Amino acid sequence: MDFGWTREQDAFRQEVRKFIADNVTDAVIEEMDEGYVPSSGGQKRGARGPFATALRNKIDAKGWLGISWPKEYGGAGKDRLTQYIVEEEFSRVGMNVGGGGGAAPAIMAAGTEEQKSSYIPKLIKGEITFASGFTEPSGGADLASLQCRAVEDGDFFVVNGQKIFTSAAHNATHIYLLCRTDPDAPKHRGISILLFPMDTPGITVRPLWTIQNDPPAPPGTTYGTRRTNETFFEDVRVPKSALLGEKNMGWYVNAMRLNLDRVGAGRYLISVRRDEDIVNYSKGHTFNGYSIKEDEAMRDRIADLWTDAQVCRLMTMRSMSIVEHGGDFTYEGSAEKVWAPEHGVKSTEAIVQMLGPYAQLLNGSPNAVERGLYAHNLMGAFQSGINHGSTQIMRDQVARRGLGMPRG
Ligand SMILES: Cc1cc2nc3c(=O)[nH]c(=O)nc-3n(C[C@H](O)[C@H](O)[C@H](O)COP(=O)(O)OP(=O)(O)OC[C@H]3O[C@@H](n4cnc5c(N)ncnc54)[C@H](O)[C@@H]3O)c2cc1C
Structure with missing residues (x-):
């Protein structure tokens, strides 16, 4: 089995990475982070700010929105690993590009021709949500x-x-x-x-x-x-x-949707971004002569987190490959949904502990580290173990569908 990428895939990844470096500016990220409220007042449904709109148009011109969706529904008809590369690279800057998002897989699988042709292209382009x-x-x-x-x-x-x-x-x-x-x-x-x-x-x-x-x-x-x-x-x-x-058959369509929703690079990359924070901090920070990168216990902890993340990356790629080949996709999405929030808690906890007591202060406190970013990430990591199906329920699905155990 070859775990490597082909030369074409590597070249494509470089192209995506360069595009992001050239186009995903601080102004775009700030506009997305703060949330866009139009000057006409109120919060317009589906509103997107001017920087994000311009960027999205450029990504669209590249054919990367909904890259693996069929051409007749506004996609580019590429394979899932190409989609994975786009998702993985854009996730690093907090953007969801490449998939069709939430409702799209269910509409594609169960929708009428009219529903597919009216919703899918607009979902891909982000014109509706x-x-x-x-x-x-x-x-x-x-x-x-x-x-x-x-x-x-x-x-x-x-x-x-x-x-x-x-x-x-x-x-x-x-x-x-x-x-x-x-x-x-x-x-x-x-x-x-x-x-x-x-x-x-x-x-x-x-x-x-x-x-x-x-x-x-x-x-x-x-x-x-x-x-x-x-x-x-x-x-x-x-x-x-x-x-x-x-x-009356909505339960079954929805079960398929939730399963597919939980697949993709985004969930694993949220954690990887946090792990990259840790590595960067550990390299650059010393406190009163104490250096994180020289501390063996911390080095072990960082190495553990990093290894853990690579395992999840392989899990997400395996899921994409199963979907690509039309295989039976049963417990894999649930397994990722257990792994990612739990890893998120471990890695955000690690960084808060490394940075010391001030890193526990929240936004607004004069002594907070980076406006409380790490403490807020830790609280949010707990949320992510509840939304989209709680960890306990995901474990139950892995036990039943993955391991063949009886219903509890
Ligand atoms: C930030 C956030 C965003 C969300 N966004 C959405 C959204 O957009 N749309 C939407 O519809 N929902 C959304 N949810 C809801 C989310 O899917 C539910 O919170 C989740 O499914 C758990 O349901 P509950 O909160 O009602 O807990 P309950 O169902 O009351 O369960 C309480 C606790 O008991 C555990 N539990 C329950 N039954 C079992 C069992 N049989 N075995 C083991 N443990 C069990 C659960 O895991 C949980 O920890 C969101 C939740 C959060 C926190």
């Missing part, structure tokens, strides 16, 4: 027990209910909503997926602030989010054309 409406106040771990109802009324579904932790609901253009369409069926068999615009009448979005909000996490924080939401649906009328896949 989907909030994910899964979790309800009764609990996200047992997702199949969701109660948000969609009742048929002529050519429409009428939606009533509440979702919680709908992270992007305040600025996404659309929502991908899991709702119950048959309350009498066994719980996994009465769920459907509806895709519709967030400005449909009857939707109310209320902010739900996280641990990263007070004080606000500084720019550059790579884990967690400052805001998520509660979203309420009151007699929301959605045309039947919004149904994704078959009625």
